[in-house]
Amino acid sequence: MATVAGTLARPANVGVWSWITTVDHKRIGVLYGITAFTFLLWGGIQALLIRTQLAVPNGTVIDAERFNQLFTMHALTMIFLAVMPLGAAFFNFLTPLMIGARDVAFPRLNALSYWVYLGGGLILTSSFFWDAPSAGWFNYVPLSGQTYTSDLGIDFYVVGLLTLGTSSLMAALNFTVTIINMRAPGLTMMRLPVFVWMTLIISFLLVLALPPLTVGLIQLLFDRNFDTHFFVPEAGGDPILWQHLFWVFGHPEVYILILPAMGIVSEVLPVFARKPLFGYPAVVFAGVAIAFLGWAVWSHHMFTTGMGTVPRTVFATNTMIIAVPTGIKIFNWIGTLYGGSIRFTTAMLFSIAFIVTFTIGGISGVMHASPPIDGQHQDSYFVVAHIHYVLFGGAVMGIFSGIYFWFPKMTGRFLSEGLGKLHFWLMFIGMNMTFFPMHFLGLAGMPRRIYTYDQGLDWGFWNMFATIGSYVIGISIIVFVINFFRSMRQPKTAPNNPWDAATLEWATTSPPPEHDFDVVPTVRARDPLWYDRDHGIEAPEPTGEHIHMPPPSYYPILMASGVALLGIGVLSHLALTALGAVVIIYSIWGWALEPTD
Amino acid sequence: MAHATAGHAPAHHRTNTGTDNRKLLMWFFLGSECLFFGSLIATYLIFKGDSVVGPFPHDHAGEKGILDIPVTSTSTFVLLMSSVTMVLAVYGAQHGLQKMMKLSLLATILLGITFLGFQTYEFRTFGHEGLNLGTNIFGATFFVMTGFHGTHVGVGVIYLSSLLLASFRRSGLGPEAGFHVETAGLYWHFVDIVWIVIFTVVYLIPT
């Protein structure tokens, strides 16, 4: 391919530089995936340390202060650095392929999102070298105020989340435009794969949910560093404002975490049940309804703040109503399985487990919707059990299902089914061993976030049980990592469509070429590849026409380093912030003037 | 790309909705910005009248309010006029009227800078009269909200200045000049509209 003067040389498609300057959505997806999985391992190690400390009464492995840092950073790492970006890895790699496009709408912006995410992740994680955040992941004032936490930890929290939010906002804007504007001919909205629908929905959620969090973080930053009193009641402020701003973001955030997994499951189940998804429009509209209702429930996290009867009733009712669209989805997945000729592959096992464990977490969620019951559950291990059933049993199980399912498409190789099933059973048993007893512990009165407990409280048995379970999960992850490296040494043998799937990404080679499709596909029905197969429609021959792909660019990583400098400056010296601003303005000019043809 | 006519998106940017990707991006970004300023303005409204000590924004218990409404009305007028010159710049860019586009862009930039000058004057005066970020909740909500708005005006000034500078290249703003100026205009008008809301909420509605 010809190189235009002023752009980077094209032929270098190997080596570190080609990855640093890449704007290819598939490579960016891989970067997201590897980075996020590394953070998942790190978050897992934090969890194992927490579980080791809690295994026996009066544990002495970790002191109280470090324990506070660990549970805070475990949540932040898993939510913002592992699960959200693992979702991003899938939608980066898959969305353009699934909609028959050659890339996203803004390839360089996509690279920028990744590099800013990496910068934010490193800033947040590096806090362990100074003071890690220790006020819990929702970081309530006044605990997170200057009076009670005067170390740098909370500032790391603020800067890290602002940086990560910038990354998510850019990615969300990019994918909104991509899905609305760049679909292949014939691919109407009601023919979109459910995974793409879910990507569109979470993009909208991110675009609208991040700003309230941004404002809350800015106010906290000002309260801590510039003498304001937004959250100080004596001076006319109000700490409850932080809770509102945080949860207006925080509740949509849980859908941002779970909807990609729901999308993955909705793609995997039909393929291995060899049946189209049951009730496609209902699944799509249920997703939209969940996202819509998700805006009117945030105060169910605040029932104990004394909101008054009317708001409590309204938020409780709205929260219970969300169970309806969620239930619709679950019944549609079961309906997809019903009467299908099911292949129990590893991907399928993870998807089926998703339905089971997510339903358990969903049901305990409906319990919390009732204010009197919530008052009992608040800040107990019951809530910890709930969140892990939906986030681990839901999101992580769905993500592993997606990894086994799309691995041949992403790498051209298969993961071993034998090791895969071992991984699945260990993980499924381990996660239930770890998190189910937490329901009992919560009802027995064990508060969350305590760093140890006394002998006589009778919490020892189930805590030890949960700790053993967490080590079983750890072993299952080791099995997965072995499986991954073993597979990567195998030759690339995957055909275009090894599972006989229906969506467009399976119409191209495994792994796909840089330009995704030799000929942009035409879509004639909801499950395009099955329609073409059943109607004897052959794939069109390549015409050999010149396919223009955007050239690589180093401006995304340059600009991301400017964004990181802005944040580091806030934490250290404001001169660095000024330097960051200069780097950003320079990069924007270079970016705007860089030829893309 | 070479065959595209001035003011129209080139052919290879054909999209499902017919709207250019970049313009759609700007619309969604502004949607996000609505929530950003919405949260700041909501914070201001929640805490309106909650200051424990003065200076207060409006006349309070015989004490004169700190806001100088005639001065800020003037700066609001200046910002509104910049929206008019922005419209003229878009018209000039879309119809190939180079001189009109450049002069209107320049006028918009100067009006924007004038607005920022008024804001700096206002902030300094308030400082001299003893109102700072930490003085009371009015100071905190007022300075953070209007400060972020001012930052947005500043970014807009840099954005428009970049376009003006680029228009002096031999190739000018290229075949898509109208499109670029129009997209910048979306941003500029948005920032103006936000100011009208802030002006109403802070200056016109008494406590």
Ligand SMILES: [Cu+2]
């Ligand atoms: Cu919630």
